[in-house]
Amino acid sequence: MNAPDTGQRMITVGRLHGAFGVRGEVKLESFTDPLHAIARYQPWILRDARGQQRSCEGVKVREGVKGLIASMTGVEDRDAADALRGVDVLVPRSALPPPADGEYYWVDLEGLRVVNAEGVDFGTVSHLFSTGANDVLVAKGDRERMIPFVQPDFIRSVDFEAGLVTVDWDADF
Structure with missing residues (x-):
C-alpha cells in the first residue's frame, strides 16, 4: 500500500x-x-x-x-x-470547494494562534470536535482549553492572514 x-x-x-x-x-x-x-x-x-x-x-x-x-x-x-x-x-x-463567506473548514483553523480579548496567548488550535449542541475549538498552549465555537459569543474573529483566532474566554477557565 x-x-x-x-x-x-x-x-x-x-x-x-x-x-x-x-x-x-x-x-x-x-x-x-x-x-x-x-x-x-x-x-x-x-x-x-x-x-x-x-x-x-x-x-x-x-x-x-x-x-x-x-x-x-x-x-x-x-x-x-x-x-x-x-x-x-x-x-x-x-480538492475541497472554497467555503462560503463566514464559514471555515476545521482543518484550516488548525495551527492558528488563539488569544483572548485581553491578549492572553492560549497557544494554537489543536483540533475541533462536535458535541451535537455546538462545535468546540481545542487550544493547546500552557494547557488545553476547550472553547465553544459560537460566533460572536466566544469566537470573536478568525483572521487567516494574521494566523489568529480571537476569543472571548477567561484565561483562568
Whole structure:
C-alpha cells in the first residue's frame, strides 16, 4: 500500500469499516457534509494504521440501509474488502470547494494562534470536535482549553492572514 507523496496537505474525509456482503463492497463512514459528498473528492488516498498509503480512483458510493457503501477497483471479494477495515480515506485539501463567506473548514483553523480579548496567548488550535449542541475549538498552549465555537459569543474573529483566532474566554477557565 504505497502512494507517492503529493506534497499537498491531506485531509481525512472518511473511514472504511470492513466488508459489506460478499462482492467486495466496503462499509464507508463519511466525515463530509452532506455525507454522500465524499464521492465527489477523488482520487482517494487510502491510509492504513501503519501509515501505508495507496491511491484509489473511480470509487463508486451508494447509500445502503445503514449508511454508505463503496465499491473500488481491485477489491473483488469479502476478504479483500474486510482487509480495508479501519483504513482512512484522505484527499488533498485543494480538492475541497472554497467555503462560503463566514464559514471555515476545521482543518484550516488548525495551527492558528488563539488569544483572548485581553491578549492572553492560549497557544494554537489543536483540533475541533462536535458535541451535537455546538462545535468546540481545542487550544493547546500552557494547557488545553476547550472553547465553544459560537460566533460572536466566544469566537470573536478568525483572521487567516494574521494566523489568529480571537476569543472571548477567561484565561483562568
